[in-house]
Amino acid sequence: MSTLLEFVDKLKEKNEAWVASVVEAYGEVTVFVPAGSIVDVCRSLKEEHGFDMLADLCGADRGPEEDPRFEVNYHLFSTTHYQRLRLKVLLAEDDAHVHTVTHLWKTADWHERETYDLVGVKFDGHPDLRRILLPSDFDGHALRKDYPLRGYEPYSLN
């Protein structure tokens, strides 16, 4: 069974540009992937290295003063060798979009909608990118660091 870093090496062998950097901490491996390569990396990991399940996909805001400001984390899991790998895509505030992975894993559908809803990252090619938890007329993205905890004004359903 390959260890997690071996998967990363194989990715690098295939295309050097796919892996920007690798961080190993707390027994977990995080691979930083350029935004343009995420679909290729995911496809390679899914089809050649057995990562057949997308356990989780979530966005995070690093703060308005940070550049790149947003990150999208892909937590891959394998139902054959039971290992987990985290892919991370960093996105600048004025260019906060990344290609969807819904065609690789259907489960990405709702995760991407949630990330779009709460963090405001757009997923190109998503079949139905609209808000999922907040109402469709909600203003702003609640999980951004500059969005106040109590909102701007009392929200009314009318």
Place this chain on the structure above:
Amino acid sequence: MATAVQNINSPEVLDSALESQMTLSMGPQHPSTHGVLRLDLRLDGEMVIKAIPDIGYLHTGMEKLFEYKKYQQGIVITDRMDYLNPLGNNLAYVMAAEKLLGLEIPERAQVIRVLMCELQRIASHMVWFGTSCLDMGAMTPFWFTFKEREKILNLIESASGGRMTPSYFRIGGLMMDLPAGFENRVNQFLRDFPDALETFDTLITGNTIWHSRTKGVGIISKEDAIDWGLTGPSLRGSGVDLDLRKVNPYSGYETYDFDIPTEPDGDVWSRFKVRMRELTESYKIVRQALERLKPGPIKADAPKIVLPDRDDMRKHMDSLIHHFLIVAEGFNVPAGEVYMAIEASKGELGVYMKSNGGPKPERVHFRGPSFVNLSALPVMSEGEMIADVVAIIGSLDIVLGEIDR
């Protein structure tokens, strides 16, 4: 089967609906939706052409709230997510923080965590069993299952003080040790439980109406189940032998002797059978945990993170200082990020926790099993009857508190 979800309000959908189909809005107050879930069903007669779940009615911004609370304050929020399995949520959250902090949890605390989580799993499955039968018109099992659940809630209450919101697990151990006589009360419960299981079986498992309502309904194949990210009993009902307690063990689960029930067919009946068989497995784990319960510390040896005992505080100056600092300022967690996944009663409960080194997390994300399992509802219910949608929702065992967060 069509799986693309399109905007129900788009002109094409509305026009085509006028021809021969009708759109039915099921919920958000429908009792069989287990909370406030709304389904947009497009029907041809009684057959479901398209099902579009609409969620968010219970959204309370918990993930935002975590960022404004200290690590130890976040535990209380987790109780309110999957309110049928609060101890599981506590466990996932505290284990994520413990992973960042690198804490070593004492043996007794580990055993108690396993014991309580398995009791909670039984309680959660009791609610699932009672309500999913109730949805399909079988009212009797509900009264029996809630009787058993009540006993477990009483046990949890005696240990933690809370029935639905225990917050019993703390970062570094437990809130407090088990009360005197707890083992006997669990033993009493365990003595009666096999009889209760037999009663459930007599009531439902052999029932012909139950068979015709569940067999061959809401089928999802093994490949689809993995593609849609199903986990827990819903995945094992499609024949995938995957349980995080076995494959990514935590809290010492690798040392317990239990089996992973799977059923091959992927229908409502298979998921029902898996959960029923899991009750026996959890029962086995509780018994083993009870035998392993030896006296010992229940908190990690980390005075700057774990609250000291009351008695210590009265005698030692440094304990008092630590207590003050933990409560007033919290404790700093090393910068980094972890993803901690446990096998909750409904599937993989994952916590993504990111710290920037301060006393409050930078980002906490909960990957709720109900959220992901519900997203696969359309693929299971399209082509079925309306009444079967109720059966399928019941078989997924969703909790809207966790879906909406």
